[in-house]
Amino acid sequence: MEDSGTPYDERLTAPRSWWLISFLVGVSLALILLPFGTLPMLGGLAGGTAAAAVVASAYGSLRIRLVGDQLIAGEAKIPVTALGTAEILDPEEARAWRTYKADTRAFLLLRAYIPQALRVEVTDPADPTPYLYLSTRTPEQLAAAIEAARSRATA
Numbered sequence: 001m002e003d004s005g006t007p008y009d010e011r012l013t014a015p016r017s018w019w020l021i022s023f024l025v026g027v028s029l030a031l032i033l034l035p036f037g038t039l040p041m042l043g044g045l046a047g048g049t050a051a052a053a054v055v056a057s058a059y060g061s062l063r064i065r066l067v068g069d070q071l072i073a074g075e076a077k078i079p080v081t082a083l084g085t086a087e088i089l090d091p092e093e094a095r096a097w098r099t100y101k102a103d104t105r106a107f108l109l110l111r112a113y114i115p116q117a118l119r120v121e122v123t124d125p126a127d128p129t130p131y132l133y134l135s136t137r138t139p140e141q142l143a144a145a146i147e148a149a150r151s152r153a154t155a
Helices: 016-036 038-059 091-098 139-154
Strands: 008-012 062-067 070-073 076-079 083-089 107-109 117-122 131-135
Touching: 008 139, 016 038, 062 139, 070 131, 083 091, 083 139, 091 117, 091 131, 117 139
Parallel strands: 107 131
Antiparallel strands: 008 062, 062 070, 070 076, 083 117, 117 131
């Protein structure tokens, strides 16, 4: 795989409110440990906040990248030559494709806190996945980057 730069790179980070919730989890654990003394309470505050922050960070650490001729979305790696048309989904249409329009064979990189998405057809006949559903904050840029990478790969 030849690396011609990364025309698109997005990290699906958790929203800011989740960090406040992480702190509140630490406060809750501190209150639970309060009867045992000040040191256990402070340990509960620090440990609970840190544990909740690690969970929030891990959930929000997924990336969508175009590297060379490959689309890397989370754990999935697919050549751009195996991709078809990309459809930008507004929040209402994205919700429909997450629920009643969804195909169980599709690859979903889903983050409920990101309302927009991009649905990309998979044209490889050997791949049973009909499409990729990618939660993204910039679906227009991702669609343009996929199209540009596909044009470079087929030229």
